Amino acid sequence: MSVLGSWLRATIEADKAVALVMEQDPRDTIARCDAALAILDEHDIVQVDGIGKNARVTQIPACKTCGTRHGVPCRTLRLLARGYRHREGYDDEWSPA
Numbered sequence: 001m002s003v004l005g006s007w008l009r010a011t012i013e014a015d016k017a018v019a020l021v022m023e024q025d026p027r028d029t030i031a032r033c034d035a036a037l038a039i040l041d042e043h044d045i046v047q048v049d050g051i052g053k054n055a056r057v058t059q060i061p062a063c064k065t066c067g068t069r070h071g072v073p074c075r076t077l078r079l080l081a082r083g084y085r086h087r088e089g090y091d092d093e094w095s096p097a
């Protein structure tokens, strides 16, 4: 998992925990958090064959759903994280291009 992915998972799980304690009816917040966590899982990073240095086949990181081999984390995760851009720890370099 990328730094963005780890940060996003921790942020979403914290929101979920707060909702369970603080909200009178947390179902909507919990549902949104669970959906975001599912998207995060769907766009996790895997290792795939690719061309590395010296033009040799090597393992490179890629999104398991998008197949993006360059620029992981993928655009989907960057867009998902963008919704949390005002939170502490968000890195502007994660912004989608």
Ligand SMILES: [Zn+2]
Binding pocket: 042, 043, 063, 064, 065, 066, 067, 068, 074, 075, 076, 077
């Ligand atoms: Zn992806």
